[in-house]
Amino acid sequence: xxxxxxxxxxxxxxxxxxxxxxxxxxxxxxxxxxxxxxxxxxxxxxxxxxxxxxxxxxxxxxxxxxxxxxxxxxxxxxxxxxxxxxxxxxxxxxxxxxxxxxxxxxxxxxxxxxxxxxxxxxxxxxxxxxxxxxxxxxxxxxxxxxxxxxxxxxxxxxxxxxxxxxxxxxxxxxxxxxxxxxxxxxxxxxxxxxxxxxxxxxxxxxxxxxxxxxxxxxxxxxxxxxxxxxxxxxxxxxxxxxxxxxxxxxxxxxxxxxxxxxxxxxxxxxxxxxxxxxxxxxxxxxxxxxxxxxxxxxxxxxxxxxxxxxxxxxxxxxxxxxxxxxxxxxxxxxxxxxxxxxxxxxxxxxxxxxxxxxxxxxxxxxxxxxxxxxxxxxxxxxxxxxxxxxxxxxxxxxxxxxxxxxxxxxxxxxxxxxxxxxxxxxxxxxxxxxxxxxxxxxxxxxxxxxxxxxxxxxxxxxxxxxxxxxxxxxxxxxxxxxxxxxxxxxxxxxxxxxxxxxxxxxxxxxxxxxxxxxxxxxxxxxxxxxxxxxxxxxxxxxxxxxxxxxxxxxxxxxxxxxxxxxxxxxxxxxxxxxxxxxxxxxxxxxxxxxxxxxxxxxxxxxxxxxxxxxxxxxxxxxxxxxxxxxxxxxxxxxxx
Amino acid sequence: xxxxxxxxxxxxxxxxxxxxxxxxxxxxxxxxxxxxxxxxxxxxxxxxxxxxxxxxxxxxxxxxxxxxxxxxxxxxxxxxxxxxxxxxxxxxxxxxxxxxxxxxxxxxxxxxxxxxxxxxxxxxxxxxxxxxxxxxxxxxxxxxxxxxxxxxxxxxxxxxxxxx
Ligand SMILES: Cc1cc2nc3c(=O)[nH]c(=O)nc-3n(C[C@H](O)[C@H](O)[C@H](O)COP(=O)(O)O)c2cc1C
Ligand code: FES
Numbered sequence: 001x002x003x004x005x006x007x008x009x010x011x012x013x014x015x016x017x018x019x020x021x022x023x024x025x026x027x028x029x030x031x032x033x034x035x036x037x038x039x040x041x042x043x044x045x046x047x048x049x050x051x052x053x054x055x056x057x058x059x060x061x062x063x064x065x066x067x068x069x070x071x072x073x074x075x076x077x078x079x080x081x082x083x084x085x086x087x088x089x090x091x092x093x094x095x096x097x098x099x100x101x102x103x104x105x106x107x108x109x110x111x112x113x114x115x116x117x118x119x120x121x122x123x124x125x126x127x128x129x130x131x132x133x134x135x136x137x138x139x140x141x142x143x144x145x146x147x148x149x150x151x152x153x154x155x156x157x158x159x160x161x162x163x164x165x166x167x168x169x170x171x172x173x174x175x176x177x178x179x180x181x182x183x184x185x186x187x188x189x190x191x192x193x194x195x196x197x198x199x200x201x202x203x204x205x206x207x208x209x210x211x212x213x214x215x216x217x218x219x220x221x222x223x224x225x226x227x228x229x230x231x232x233x234x235x236x237x238x239x240x241x242x243x244x245x246x247x248x249x250x251x252x253x254x255x256x257x258x259x260x261x262x263x264x265x266x267x268x269x270x271x272x273x274x275x276x277x278x279x280x281x282x283x284x285x286x287x288x289x290x291x292x293x294x295x296x297x298x299x300x301x302x303x304x305x306x307x308x309x310x311x312x313x314x315x316x317x318x319x320x321x322x323x324x325x326x327x328x329x330x331x332x333x334x335x336x337x338x339x340x341x342x343x344x345x346x347x348x349x350x351x352x353x354x355x356x357x358x359x360x361x362x363x364x365x366x367x368x369x370x371x372x373x374x375x376x377x378x379x380x381x382x383x384x385x386x387x388x389x390x391x392x393x394x395x396x397x398x399x400x401x402x403x404x405x406x407x408x409x410x411x412x413x414x415x416x417x418x419x420x421x422x423x424x425x426x427x428x429x430x431x432x433x434x435x436x437x438x439x440x441x442x443x444x445x446x447x448x449x450x451x452x453x454x455x456x457x458x459x460x461x462x463x464x465x466x467x468x469x470x471x472x473x474x475x476x477x478x479x480x481x482x483x484x485x486x487x488x489x490x491x492x493x494x495x496x497x498x499x500x501x502x503x504x505x506x507x508x509x510x511x512x513x514x515x516x517x518x519x520x521x522x523x524x525x526x527x528x529x530x531x532x533x534x535x536x537x538x539x540x541x542x543x544x545x546x547x548x549x550x551x552x553x554x555x556x557x558x559x560x561x562x563x564x565x566x567x568x569x570x571x572x573x574x575x576x577x578x579x580x581x582x583x584x585x586x587x588x589x590x591x592x593x594x595x596x597x598x599x600x601x602x603x604x605x606x607x608x609x610x611x612x613x614x615x616x617x618x619x620x621x622x623x624x625x626x627x628x629x630x631x632x633x634x635x636x637x638x639x640x
Numbered sequence: 641x642x643x644x645x646x647x648x649x650x651x652x653x654x655x656x657x658x659x660x661x662x663x664x665x666x667x668x669x670x671x672x673x674x675x676x677x678x679x680x681x682x683x684x685x686x687x688x689x690x691x692x693x694x695x696x697x698x699x700x701x702x703x704x705x706x707x708x709x710x711x712x713x714x715x716x717x718x719x720x721x722x723x724x725x726x727x728x729x730x731x732x733x734x735x736x737x738x739x740x741x742x743x744x745x746x747x748x749x750x751x752x753x754x755x756x757x758x759x760x761x762x763x764x765x766x767x768x769x770x771x772x773x774x775x776x777x778x779x780x781x782x783x784x785x786x787x788x789x790x791x792x793x794x795x796x797x798x799x800x801x802x803x804x
Contacts (some may be wrong), residue, residue, distance in 0.1 A: 040773040040788030074774030075788075223770035224732030230772075261678070261715060262771055301715035302674055305769070319671035321712040378774055380733040386775035418732065452774075454732045468735050472769060478712075583748050604746060610792070 008288060012159055019160035028106055029059040029081045033148055035068035035233040036265050037226070041075035042094070049095030050078070051635040053102045061106065062170030068232020069148025070388035071117075071135065074122040077148075079120060082107055087120040088127065110245060120149075132571045135385050138403050139276040140366065140392045143350050147234035147388075152269050158237040164282060166356030170245040171290045178249035179205060179317070182352065185360035186372040191217055191308075192423065192449050193343030193370070193525070198447045200342060203251050204332040207340035212252040214341040215317070215336065216243055218259035218266070219301050219308035222421030223472060225452030227376040228238045230388050232259070232266035235350075236273040240296065244282060245356055245632045247294040250342055255294065258313050260301040270298060305422075305476035308526050310335075312478070313346060323478045324524035345450065347376060347541065368394030371437035375448070381418075381455035382409045389514040391436070398432040401455055413458040415556075416541070420449030422476075423529030425536030428460055445536040447529065461558035462541040463548055467495040469533040473526060484527030487518035500561040501552040508545060512538060553624030566627045567608070569594045571618035574636045578608035578619065593633040655684050659691045663698045670699055677710055680750040685721040722757040722764035724802055726750075726782050731770030742765060742778050745792045751798060762803070 022029060032038070032047045047063060054061050068381060071077060074091035078098060081087040088111055090101055098113060104110040111125050123129040130136055149155035158164070170178050183198030204212060216239060220228040232239060243255050259267055274296055277283040285293045299317050306312045307322040309404045314336050315323035335341025344352075351373060364372050371393040377400070380386045384406035397417055401407070407415050416426040419436075425446030427434065434440050438448050456465065474488040494511045497503040515531035515538075522528045538545060547553045554562040567578070567587075576594040586602040589595030595618075598607070612619040620627075630639075661681045666672040673695070680691055687702075687710055696703040707709065711714045728734075728743040743765075747753055750763050757764040774781045776788030787794070 036771075036786065037773040037776055037788070040776045040779060040786040041786075072773075075776065220772070222732075223730075224774050225770070226772040226774055262768065264708065281781075300675070301677055302678060303715035304713050316674065317671065319673040319709070321709055323712075374665075380774040380777065383737045386733075388775070452732065454736060456736060460736055465736075468732070606741065 003598070006281075008164070008248045012165070015156040015159035017138040018156045019263065020155075022062070022064070022136040023081065024083070026083050028059070028083065029064060029087075030061055030102070031064045031066050031079050031081075031149075033068055033075065033077045034065040035148075035230060036263070037068055037072045037230070038075050038077065039265075041072075043076035043078075045095045045329070045412060046076045046078065046093050046098045049099040050102050052368050053099035057103060057107060059102075059106055061102075064151050065153070066150060067147050067152050068230045068388060070144060070230070070390075071385075072387035073385050074117065075183065077117075082106065083477060085120055086124040088124070089117045089120060090115045091117045120565045133389075135389075135404055135406065138395065138399050139390055140374050141390050142354055142366075143231065143238070143347060144234075144377050144388065144390045146238070147230065150235065150237055152234055153272050153606050155237055155273065158235065162335055162357050163237055164241055164280075166353045167241050167244050167282065168288065169356045170248055171288055171292070175205070175249045175251065178245065178356075181355060182249070184599050185351075185355045185363040186399065187351050187355065187363065188371060188438060189345055190347035190351065190375065190450065192420070192447065194448055197344060197348055200332050200344075201246070201249060203330070203338045204342045207333050209339060210251070211337075211340055212250050213252060213336045213341040214246050214252045214255040215310075215313065215341060216255070216257040216346060216349055217308065217310070217313060217343055218257055218263075218346045219313060220260060220263075220346075220450065221305040221308040222450050222452045224380060224418075224454050225378045225421060225450055227378050227388060227451045229263050229266050230349070230378075231346055231350060231376070232263070233269055235268075236269050237277070237355050238350045239346050240273055240277060240349075241282075242352035243286065243296060244277075244289060244294055245352055246342060246344070246349070248287075250340075252342075253295070255292050255296045256299050256317055256336070256512075257296060258299045258317060262301075267298065267300065274298070296609070298364075304478075305472070306478045306524070306526050309526060311524070314341065321478070323480045324526070327525060347451070366392050366610065368435060368437045370439045371448075373452060375436070377451045377453050379405050379453050379455070381453075382412070382457040382460070383407070383455040384409055384581045385464060393437045394435045396433050396435055397427065397453075400436065400453065401432070405455065408455065408457050410457075414455070415458050415460055416462060416465075416537075418454040418456065418457045418465065418533070419452070420447040420532070421452045422473045423447055423525065423532055424449045424452075425532045426456070426465060426540065427536065431540075445532065445539060447532070459556055459558070461554055461556035462537040462544050463495065463498055463554070464556075464558045466534045466537045467492070468531065470495055477530075481521075481523040481527065483518055483521035484523065484530070487514055487521070488527065488530050490514055491518065495534070498548045499554075499559045501548065503549045505549065507549060508538065508542075539582075547624075555623070557623045559623075563604060563621055563623045564599065564626075565597055565602060565604065565606070565609060566620050566622065566629055567595050567597055568618050568620060568627075569630055569634075569639050571616050572636070573616055573618070575613065575616070577611050577613065581607050581611045583607060592636045594630060594636055594639055596629050596631070596633060648732045654712055655688075656690065656770075658684055659694055663694060666698070668699050669672055673701070673706065673709055677706075677716060683717055685734075686719055688718075692791065710741045719757075720761070722761045724763050724783055726763055726765045726780065727771070728754075728765070729769070729770045729771045729777070729779040729781075731774060731777075733774035734770075734779055737777040739778040742780060742790050742795070745795050749795060763799075794800070 079087040079089040187197045188194040312322040312324040331341040579587040
């Protein structure tokens with residue numbers, strides 16, 4: 001494609017034609033969801049099998065690779081569209097089934113109701129439509145509207161479905177009017193802290209100097225969250241359009257995307273998208289004839305959580321160790337190379353595109369009083385329908401976990417929901433009615449964070465979870481300030497002592513003291529928020545800490561030093577499976593002899609517990625109890 | 641005929657040539673340091689003292705400054721990599737879904753500890769925090785292949801398939 005400054009209307013007309021041709025040229029279309037999560041579930045093998053089948057049947061159909069529709073619990077997913085029919089979405093595929101579906105539906109016109117989940121668009125042949133599914137009913141899909149439906153490597157698909165009209169709109173306004181719109185929309189940053197985006201832009205715009213930068217923060221460090229990855233892999237132009245709008249408003253000529261290296265597919269799709277933008281005249285010199293120049297560079301992260309923090313991220317782009325510095329001055333005043341810099345999260349940039357495509361009123365009309373618009377979340381952990389979701393702000397946690405997520409796997413008892421990652425908190429059942437917005441969550445002791453929601457059931461130990469997060473932040477502490485470096489380490493030692501049954505009655509008080517010190521005294525957000533998981537679990541689940549300390553008991557039976565495995569003599573049939581599998585050689589017994597576990601040797605790996613055949617169920621895991629077992633193996637017949 | 645000493649030099653220089661070619665593509669601006677190190681890490685697999693010296697010369701900064709940056713980021717390795725790299729995710733979702741047991745099983749079957757390579761340099765084993773596929777936890781990445789919904793029972797077959 002040659003460089004052009006065609007009028008946008010013409011670009012859009014051609015894009016719409018191309019999109020329509022995809023659906024109306026008489027051939028069937030098969031979309032396969034090939035984002036990273038789909039690949040982890042094996043979608044590439046599914047796509048191969050489909051391709052082979054099409055060749056074998058001599059069917060001329062089109063295969064389109066898309067991103068992630070968010071129904072990760074049903075992956076691998078594909079949808080099949082016959083000419084002039086709605087698309088049918090198939091789930092939980094394996095290569096063989098997928099190939100058979102292609103044959104059954106395209107050749108024999110059997111829609112394969114056994115594997116069909118829904119239709120896309122109107123309902124069809126007794127299948128519900130996607131919007132009618134329980135998982136979708138409470139969702140509002142704005143940011144994810146095209147995810148899984150378009151080919152992310154085709155800019156035409158994005159344009160045909162409304163893309164880049166926001167940029168055209170913004171370029172028709174004065175830069176300060178653009179900022180005014182962002183302020184009116186009341187958009188708050190989606191990267192965690194929820195700072196009003198329009199305000200940040202205004203500070204940067206009014207800072208002295210002509211050289212300004214913008215940055216897209218795609219570091220997504222929260223270990224358990226993948227919204228940004230999914231969006232970049234599924235609809236990269238939605239994010240990039242927002243960056244161009246921002247650059248125009250702020251007068252920035254260069255922008256950076258700082259993306260973590262753990263996301264190779266997102267990086268690849270971003271690079272493709274940037275090339276296409278330049279070809280279409282949305283990047284480079286004199287963008288769409290506006291006189292505005294802008295280019296975007298990609299920087300790959302190198303594996304450091306703290307680099308998600310804005311000042312550390314900037315240091316990393318400058319080629320230094322990614323260590324934060326005290327603020328003020330804020331990056332909007334003095335950022336990259338000391339120049340005024342606006343840094344926003346991936347989803348924030350997509351919100352900007354949306355605001356200019358649909359108008360600020362559209363955005364500000366959704367959400368709660370203090371928090372406008374929608375928010376994407378990755379809903380994971382012990383929840384039935386794990387995946388990527390988008391909800392209007394103000395919805396309750398309960399609606400998210402039960403109505404959208406379908407409740408707890410195996411209908412076990414809900415224990416806690418962790419929201420906000422290592423900077424967030426664990427909230428108990430009584431707080432499930434908390435509305436999800438910036439202010440309600442922080443008064444509950446958590447934070448909105450970037451959008452990770454991890455659901456935990458009765459088998460999760462909250463002390464273990466607090467330990468897990470602190471272990472994470474302690475390892476990721478950059479070491480610059482003493483309070484964070486030493487404080488998190490000392491807190492971790494205390495938590496370890498609790499987990500291992502070595503804590504005494506003073507431990508909790510010490511832990512709480514230290515938590516306050518680290519919270520107040522740390523230089524950057526990493527240390528200031530690191531105690532949150534500990535403080536919230538102490539606040540809401542104190543009894544579990546006390547059980548560990550006073551009774552040396554782990555109620556969820558997770559903490560290894562406080563659990564014991566036993567073989568119940570009455571149930572053991574002497575099959576020798578556990579004896580053979582035990583990696584520590586801790587089980588004694590013989591054919592038709594009741595086995596026993598040598599507790600001195602047992603490493604608590606749980607292998608015996610898992611391999612004991614379900615018809616015997618002879619191995620038990622207990623905490624805080626003692627069981628009497630024979631001291632030597634005895635024949636099965638002779639046991640009482 | 642070439643003797644052993646010469647041969648080993650030629651082998652070593654193969655990697656060195658690669659590094660020098662990478663350096664050619666970058667100006668000596670200091671903000672190129674991390675991208676250069678990343679490209680060496682990706683294409684050569686590790687940062688040897690020799691490579692670090694070459695980088696420091698190219699950017700006109702001290703070798704200790706290069707080390708200062710390189711050791712800050714977990715991506716950079718300083719020893720020759722094993723043939724296959726196994727990354728076990730211990731992000732929050734994977735932790736809650738039993739990622740620890742997956743890691744322990746790899747350690748046991750490969751007889752290596754997390755962060756180390758097996759003696760025959762066939763496998764290296766490391767833990768990572770989140771691979772962005774949390775809905776399919778627990779997750780493992782071996783070389784470039786990502787495995788979702790991992791289960792301890794799947795590990796042995798996967799390893800023997802890789803061993804061939
Ligand atoms: C330790 C730490 C890690 C962070 N990680 C991220 C991250 O991964 N992604 C992100 O967008 N913001 C992250 N932030 C927040 C950024 O510093 C910054 O506030 C944000 O990128 C601003 O964008 P927003 O206003 O659009 O939210 C992190 C902050 C801290 C203290
Ligand atoms: S927590 Fe393992 S992939 Fe995210």
